[in-house]
Amino acid sequence: MPELRQNYFTKEWVIMATERAKRPEELATRRVVKELPSFVETCPFCLGNESKTPPEVMRISSQDDAAWQVRVVANKFAALSPDAQPTRRIHRSRRSMGGFGVHDVIIDTPNHAHFMALMSDAHVANVLRAYKARFDTLSLDPRIAHITIFKNHGLDAGASLEHPHSQLIATPVISSQVRGRFHQALAHYDEYGECMFCQMIEEEIAEKTRVVILTDRFVALQPYASPTPFTTHILPRRHIASFGDISATEITDLACVLRSMLAKLNSGLGNPDFNYTIRSAPAEYAGVKHFHWYVSILPRLTRVAGFELGSGMFINTVLPESAAEFLRNVQIDLALGAAGN
């Protein structure tokens, strides 16, 4: 029999369609993984082509290497502009605002072929440090209300450039979606006096069935009301509302967990297209007791159709318990963590 599960954090329902259930491996892409070159003459993100990008915002280099490891540049096709004025206009039913904002591209690596699942943990840590540096700097601007850091990997995930990169968009508003999650978490805190994320993390670690990776500082799990196959959350085990408050030790730990999760998805499911996003409290709420930041990874293995769009409810054909078991059993090259790049 099918089952409905309710997302604890958004109150949205998900249909676990056990009648159409698939074994996790059935969802693996059957694509032939294209061997990418490490350098492409026309790619603006490749080593040596630095002049082809908009001005550099920052870079991170490794100690023993003159070249850069991570570069942050302005997005050439920015969705928002730092030169616009965030002025609100209200005219009857129409509400608008000048398109002020910042749109960065984080070039993860100088190597065209070197996507995150194949990087060393040390290199992933530098990507995360670039995220944090930009998050911290932009959080100081009072015109910025919210910062979304995300990665699109593959065409189906909306990536228009092949070279491994991430993006950051800082907006002058907090989205209604983020507000809604925030309010739910606050209502829970007011009722029970606890962070609902901390409570869930404790339960899931005790339960074990949906946990994929557990370290001293992070847990990677398949959420109980997972909306799509292999949706993965990586949460810090201590209570922190804002990504900006991640510690240096936590960055090192997260790099290992994130790289390992992406390597498991890559090996187990045939390099699927995916998005990840860092869900963080807005800077003005960095200290709150009720919210908890995390990384959400969404492999794009199925299509969103009319039911999902019309109702907001998703139909998931892979139980998160099965997905977690499958991913726990995917062997990855742990040595890569130390030796890669």
Next chain:
Amino acid sequence: MPELRQNYFTKEWVIMATERAKRPEELATRRVVKELPSFVETCPFCLGNESKTPPEVMRISSQDDAAWQVRVVANKFAALSPDAQPTRRIHRSRRSMGGFGVHDVIIDTPNHAHFMALMSDAHVANVLRAYKARFDTLSLDPRIAHITIFKNHGLDAGASLEHPHSQLIATPVISSQVRGRFHQALAHYDEYGECMFCQMIEEEIAEKTRVVILTDRFVALQPYASPTPFTTHILPRRHIASFGDISATEITDLACVLRSMLAKLNSGLGNPDFNYTIRSAPAEYAGVKHFHWYVSILPRLTRVAGFELGSGMFINTVLPESAAEFLRNVQIDLALGAAGN
């Protein structure tokens, strides 16, 4: 300069990315439209293959024709089951419910090639009558809280079968998304004593720039804070909260507007994949003054990526004013409305 626009009904923001703006015609698919056969031996929805579907729930036949025009059958791969019990279970952070529900397939036509943009208005009216008959019947079941009627057209829109069909999923819960929209509309009614949809319709008809088709009973328009290119809403001009309360005259009028809109999208944009969904008040709220049902058509011309998933905000590269102008100018074969099958 880019602009942010706020959806009046959900309060969600949309980025109108004028810097990356595209002319509407640039988004047309360049696909060669495959000529489909009118009959496919292996297709369970084709005329003569009726025994290949699960049991028939209802059918509509034309007066001058012995064969059926529209059939409703149970979905062979139903997401929910009428045999499950909608019992709630709560265990700490985990909330679930038996997967009770009804999942119908509406076979729009016996002809494999005859998709809705090419139908006669009279045939589309029969499809709408099938929707309403099922909506009315299922609304009588107290275990059913909400009904979503939708169509997936094309692979990118999640259609797994080529033969033109629609679907209906009746759930024992009202989704959090629908609840949220309902609450916003109620808050507006409490503050201003008016249906915010009625108000918007009046404004848009006066403004004209985003209106594509206007009849005595319906308006088809591009919403002011359109999240994706060519998102189209078809709204009844009189206040009705529930699709179940559509009148016989309104069905005839809507059939013409819906068929004309789909024909314009088909001709103007090269038969794009699309979803449509009927957004209606749940049956228990059929009489409310604050909500207003409508049809939402979403052409799938762009991909949802990490920013949209992480923030809930969309980036739209085609202004709704440009999309409306483009669609107003697409000439369609009006004669088809009368002469086509």
